[in-house]
Amino acid sequence: MGTNRRNFLAAGATGTAGAVLATPNLASAQPRIRWRCPGSFPKSLDTLYGAQEFIARRVSEMTEGAFQIQMFAAGELVPALQVLDAAGAGTVECGYTSGYYYIGKDPSLALPCTIPFGLNTRQTWSWLNHGGGRQICAEVYRDQGVVGIPAGNTGAQMGxxxxxxxxxxxxxxxxxxxxxxxxxxxxxxxxxxxxxxxxxxxxxxxxxxxxxxxxxxxxxxxxxxxxxxxxxxxxxxxxxxxAPSIDMMVNAQAWDALPKQYQAIFEAACAEAWHWMPGRYDSLNPPxxxxxxxxxxxxxxxxxxxxxxxxxxxxxxxxxxxxxxPRFKRIHAEWDKYRLDQEAWFRVAEDSLANLLAVATQQRG
Incomplete structure (x- = not known):
């Protein structure tokens, strides 16, 4: 190797190292943001309230502490059934709650959450994120002054x-x-x-x-x-x-002002929490x-x-x-069409095997 080539490689290596060392970390490169988030659930419920804490932790981890969300249980900052009101009014930046608590404001708020004889957990996620559910319901949330982000699901509940x-x-x-x-x-x-x-x-x-x-x-x-x-x-x-879907309801102006990178991180944390919750309940409910x-x-x-x-x-x-x-009628028609397709598919691929396993397990026992 010639002298000139060795000098060039050495200079390149030095320059690269300098560039890496000079790159600021995310926390110093991005604005430091502090939000407050009341929820509709008591701290004693470590899965429902725990999902709030999970989201706050993940957002902090992914921004190296630059984006912090202070979580509050039901009644600590806002009454349990007034979380949407507070987030929509901008009293707080976001709130963790269920849309069906607020059907008195707009009956369509129940549809992205749950309605009787509705979709199961997987079908709910599918409709919201792949069947156009979030897009069609965005106007419903915006009318309440919020952006609704799916952030939890209990799975099938008891009667x-x-x-x-x-x-x-x-x-x-x-x-x-x-x-x-x-x-x-x-x-x-x-x-x-x-x-x-x-x-x-x-x-x-x-x-x-x-x-x-x-x-x-x-x-x-x-x-x-x-x-x-x-x-x-x-x-x-x-x-x-x-399969009720629980939302992180973010004040629309606060959301629009949030850096795009933080929006993506916030969405990712909520999606993680959405799947974390039913998995945890499935583990804890049988015992x-x-x-x-x-x-x-x-x-x-x-x-x-x-x-x-x-x-x-x-x-x-x-x-x-x-x-x-008319809006409820329009959204419900889209939702119901999706539900019928899902039921037909699940009868073939999922329910048939689940029913067989239930019978086989009983006979074995």
């Missing part, structure tokens, strides 16, 4: 806790039941007195007899909240919440259900006639809402 057995449709008459979203409107058609109560307030209402029953999420969370101590019968399935049954909880399935009556009531409700709200 709730009751002081008495539900043997037929007549047993629903006059029942005072805590339930969120359109599940309450469906049950009201069958005589139930539906009440929406924030998570921290459900146990005392059930204990004092203000309500006769309550639904929340599933065995792991329900055990933590102690519902088995004040109600004996635990029903399934939670047909009104097959929790065994503990509840061992402690005396009576596990019951809703009778078939009750389920079919609720299904018919739900379809009637959607027609009524659509007649009064």
């Amino acid at each position: 709730g806790w009751f002081r008495k057995e539900i043997r037929n449709v007549g047993d629903l008459q006059g029942l005072k039941f805590r339930i969120a979203g359109y599940g309450g409107a469906v049950l009201q058609k069958l005589g139930v007195v539906a009440q929406q109560i924030g998570g921290p307030d459900i146990y005392p209402a059930l204990e004092r007899g203000v309500i006769d029953g309550a639904e929340w999420v599933g065995p792991y969370d329900d055990e933590k909240l102690g519902f088995n101590r004040v109600a004996q019968y635990y029903y399934y399935p939670g047909w009104w919440e097959y 929790a259900l065994r503990r509840l049954i061992a402690s005396g909880t009576q596990l019951r399935g809703f009778p078939r006639d009750v389920m079919l009556a609720c299904y018919r009531s739900a379809q009637e409700l959607y027609r009524e809402i659509g007649d009064g709200n």
Whole structure:
């Protein structure tokens, strides 16, 4: 190798090293941002509230601490059912909550979250991110002053806790039941007195007899909240919440002002949390259900006639809402078309095998 070539390579290596050393890290290159994020869930629920903490941690890690989000549980900064209001008004930069808590503002807010007899977890993610769901629902969120980003999903929920057995449709008459979203409107058609109560307030209402029953999420969370101590019968399935998607609702102006790189990081953290949550629940719910049954909880399935009556009531409700709200009708039509395709596919590839395995496992046992 000639002298000139050796000098050239040495100079190149030195220059490259200098360039690397001179490159600032992300934290110093990007603006330092501090956001506040109230949520609709108590800290005792380490999966629902834990998803908030998960998002904050991932955003901080991916920005080397430059973007920090301070998380607040329900009631610490904002009441549980006013998180969307605070984020939309710009009182806070974002909030972690479920769209179906706010159907009084716009019935379409339920569709990207969940509606009775809806999509399962995988289908929900598919519709939101590959079936045009997020795009078609963006206008709904913008009308509330926010950008909605899917950031959690509980998976299929349970049907709730009751002081008495539900043997037929007549047993629903006059029942005072805590339930969120359109599940309450469906049950009201069958005589139930539906009440929406924030998570921290459900146990005392059930204990004092203000309500006769309550639904929340599933065995792991329900055990933590102690519902088995004040109600004996635990029903399934939670047909009104097959796979509710929880949103990070970001103030629209705060989102638009966020650097594009931070937007991408925020989206990535929310997507991680969305999948982290059902995975964690799938791990924690089976042993929790065994503990509840061992402690005396009576596990019951809703009778078939009750389920079919609720299904018919739900379809009637959607027609009524659509007649009064063209946007709901339009989005629901797109959603329902996607649902039918998904059901046809899952019957072939997923449900057939799941049903076989259920029978085979029983026979083996």
